Amino acid sequence: MDDDEPLRTTREERHVWAGLIAITLASAVYYVRIVPELLHTPAADVSWVAPMFWSMFAGVVGTVLAVVVAEVIVGFRGRDDCEPDGVTVDVRDQEIGRRGGRFALPFMGVGLGVALILASKDVDGFWIGNAVFLCSLAATIAEAVVKLRLYRRGF
Amino acid sequence: MAPKPTKVTNRIRALRAGAGGMTQADLARELGVTRQTVIAIEQGRYSPSLELAFQIARIFRQPLDEVFQYDEA
Numbered sequence: 001m002d003d004d005e006p007l008r009t010t011r012e013e014r015h016v017w018a019g020l021i022a023i024t025l026a027s028a029v030y031y032v033r034i035v036p037e038l039l040h041t042p043a044a045d046v047s048w049v050a051p052m053f054w055s056m057f058a059g060v061v062g063t064v065l066a067v068v069v070a071e072v073i074v075g076f077r078g079r080d081d082c083e084p085d086g087v088t089v090d091v092r093d094q095e096i097g098r099r100g101g102r103f104a105l106p107f108m109g110v111g112l113g114v115a116l117i118l119a120s121k122d123v124d125g126f127w128i129g130n131a132v133f134l135c136s137l138a139a140t141i142a143e144a145v146v147k148l149r150l151y152r153r154g155f
Numbered sequence: 156m157a158p159k160p161t162k163v164t165n166r167i168r169a170l171r172a173g174a175g176g177m178t179q180a181d182l183a184r185e186l187g188v189t190r191q192t193v194i195a196i197e198q199g200r201y202s203p204s205l206e207l208a209f210q211i212a213r214i215f216r217q218p219l220d221e222v223f224q225y226d227e228a
Contacts, residue, residue: 007198010191090188092201154160154200 012093013151014070015063016100020144022062027137030055034130043126052133099155100147104139111135159199162226167197170215170222185214 009017033051114131171177179197183190186207195201196211203211212222 007194007200008191010189087183087187087189090192091204091207092188092192092195095204154195154198155202 007152009151010093011071011088012097013148014074015067016144016147016151018066018070019063020141020148022066023059023137023140026055026059026062027133029058030133044124046126048126048129052129096147096150096155099150100143103146104143107135107139107142111139161199161202163202163223164199164226165196165223167193167211167215167222170217174215182211182214186210 030051034046034048037046111132111134114135115128118128118131167182171179171182179190179193183193186193188207192201196203208219208223212219215222
């Protein structure tokens, strides 16, 4: 092993990348499906529930698949040298996880607040569901971006 | 090159060399962390916790401020 090699990804960082890519793609597919329909159809008539749940399901399954693919590639490249004695999550990963999580909370809070306000105004379920979905997506992306920045830039 | 995010510098690389050529993997194994964490500390991209810093100093049998320095400039 070369002591001068650059800082490579840990398993946790690869998981963050996998989740970010899979969830962003799955959500993009949802919006590609919903937005054109919304332009021609009243929100109350847009069928959004099934596509949203499929998008969430695809995001989770896609993340798992992306993690498996990433680990197989890393295994083939013989890159598992960064985990002596099977250490996969260490203090740095935990600290990055905590810091990243703090950035997700405000988005989730906003999502819940907006959903409550919309519900109190008897707004159609489409808007309530999509407000929660959008804020959850923003929270997921913000958390992942902050974590990746901390992994790469340091702290 | 982006500025380092921490003012904490360290002599871990030199201390490893002085300890019979201890590798990053050896040090990581003793600390129970990934080798990438050792690399991040050496490159000044991660300020370790006080507990981890003491563990590193103890492995090299050095006082803490012989291993880590705080650059106030």
